[in-house]
Amino acid sequence: MTDAAITTSPSTVAPGQRVSLLRVLGPAHVWALGVGIVLVGEYTGWNFAVDKGGSLAALIVCWFIGLLYTSVAMIDSEVTSTVAAAGGQYAQAKHIVGPLMAFNVALYLVFAYTMLEVSDAILVGDLIVTVAGTEGLERHAFVVLTIVVLAWLNYRGVLMTLNVNFVITAIAYVAIIILFFSVQPWSQGTVLKLGDLITPENALPYGWIGVLAAFHFGIWFYLGIEGTTQAAEEVRSPARSLPYGTMAGMITLLIGAAMTWYVCASLLPWEYLGFTFFPLFDAARATGSGFLETLLFWGTVLAAVASANGCINDAARAWFSLGRDRYLPTWFSAVHPKYRTPYRSILFLLPIALAFAFIADLNQAITFSILSGLLGYTFMSINIMMFRRKWPLGSIRRGYTHPFHPMPAIALLSICVITYFAVFLGYGSQLIAMTLFYIVVSIWFHFYRYKYVRRGDQFTMPWPKPIGY
Template sequence: MAEPAAAAGGPDELRRRLGVTDAVVIGLGSMIGAGIFAALAPAARAAGSGLLIGLALAAVVAFCNATSSARLAARYPASGGTYVYGRERLGPFWGYLAGWAFVVGKTASCAAMALTVGSYVWPGQAHAVAVAAVVALTAVNYAGVQKSALLTRVVVAVVLAVLAAVVVAASTSPAADAARLAIGSGTGPGGVLQAAGLLFFAFAGYARIATLGEEVRDPARTIPRAVPIALGITLAVYVLVALAVLAVLGPQGLADSSAPLSDAARAAGAEWLVPVVRAGAAVAALGSLLALILGVSRTTLAMARDRHLPHALAAVHPRFGVPHRAELLVGGVVAVLAATADLRGAIGFSSFGVLAYYAVANASAWTLAPGEGRPPRIVPVLGLTGCLVLAFALPASSVVQGTAVLAAGAAAYGIRKAAARRRP
């Protein structure tokens, strides 16, 4: 959602060379990351051993959202994501609201990733480590250093290796107890829905696939094929990890943990694995945080260019070629959130904003005609309904704060439009 599309007919056409496998790998790099290290404990706190049902619900909503986004991306193969889709299909306000929801939701995601780094690296000083990580990566982005595709693949390989080690250690441990996987009698539908909303945070990276329209061969076919493959692999990995962690910690132990995968390794008797897990979580979270700060600042730039945000934020540094004011603003806001928020609150607020973003995507997909690649009607209906249900099933504080921030954004839009109409 960051940078404007390259003009057709120029040298950038050579970039249109990614196939299905490339798109799947990029999708995995966006999804299999720090989310699984961060979201399991808050979700277990909400649903107990109903965690697995919540994971399945989150995956269904994610599939519908990604499918709708993929069809829209094939129709509008340009940067901007739902900011573009909402504007083109529903009108300028809905595109703006999607962009605003993305900025606020992903800003909270940045704070959650920073807090994940702190929780695994130095649990006793999680907030201080989180702020340091934000400052360091904001400086990296300011200098124009971006995460490459190679680095994405390295991060995915490291994370998959760490997750596989945790699953094997937990599954072969004498402490593993299959009885802990049964649905607890105290689990209610509200807790399961809340867990699904929190776990949606761990799937949210699939949007990267849906914005590859400018870079893939035959996007109308490649993107819709890559989405379910990447989501399916991610869901399988997450289910295995959740089963393994629940088996050794139990629902209550998982809910009480600040670093669940490290605690699972310790409970399984694999003490040697604990520093490896901590390092893997830190690598995953830092990689996600770097990409998130980059993406949010570029979306801020795009909205500032359209004057939906202060136009001063559209400035590009003459030497480094980056939106330096937007990056400094985003970094400052994230640092404040990382210093003051708790992990569950950051995940809940992030999920609310991102679910609102995908609600607009599903509504946009509903308006597609059959000749425009419209998905089966049930997909955007389930996606839109699921987004709204999960958003309002989140913790009350997340719902109140998220609704207030979206309302403030809508009010700012209305004030700006009214002022524009009064100008001669």
């Protein structure tokens, strides 16, 4: 088995030829990868922001966190359209900040996506058990089935994986639109009762501290959109497809988040909305329509499956990249000779996902994922400033240049700081434990593992020497 290379290769490999990932994806696949990972956030998870701060707090953070992710999408589009390599932000960190940062960023990605995959599988299992209502039926079999089947799908090939994602993501998104128009959103009081459910007394039950706390789960509305960059080596035209697919995905999600909040807050008391694992499904139940209930049941299952599918895809590529650069043993950098997928990375992460699906609850798995995502966004805000300083506009060819620099970076960093505080309110020990983990593995990498890494070979972009070096 050989290391991967970046080429546009045929699907069969001659003896002795280097095996590479295939460039077969277009903008629709990029959209499907990004929205597919994230859309489950509308079906579950965002509503824990209601639990932490009330319905109005969830709406406020939906907008503010939407700003954070718009910044993420803008920044990511510029850097990724310029650094088009598997691993996404990992490859960015390697070329712009340095190897240790890259090692950490890859781990953020692997944890954020693996724990998101775990959350998705738990959601599928819990929903099926709830709807079945059978005594003694447990979620574990459905959780295992979801994870294993999707890992197999990813093993078999990226094009089939993302074609499946495109279809099921579209169905799950259309389900939200059908629910939205079925409850006559233009006519409050007919089906929707926003004014009765959100009163001056319960709009912000914990006051403004609750709004701050709600930032924690507000991230779940959009977490994972940056995963579009993981497909950089498998996209036919990265400079065009990645910005286009990512920005289209972000617009899709902003519209979906607004519709989701409006319908759910108008159909469910805030205490229940903050408690349930299936807010859109329960909103459909509250309408009394059997059709909507069935539709949103399948919407929830498909959104979770699409998300887990994309997460396996992204986590495996980040892990694969670590092996390819010798940050981890090169064994992980193998590409399947027939399916052209990073199959060893896919298989290695499978038992880890299964183990956490058994030992963690939904909100704990979500928090693990959010914490890794948050550390990654902090990196991105600093990364773009270093990128512009080391290679100013005009010094290298950029596929896309985002406007208003450095405002998006400053907005992103500011919202990250607020979200750290929000996580601290209720989940501080997990944040500290996770950061200590990253400190320990960083020390291990810097003082031990890095001696196995080639130096100059890590820098693969055809750029001039960075300013200041």
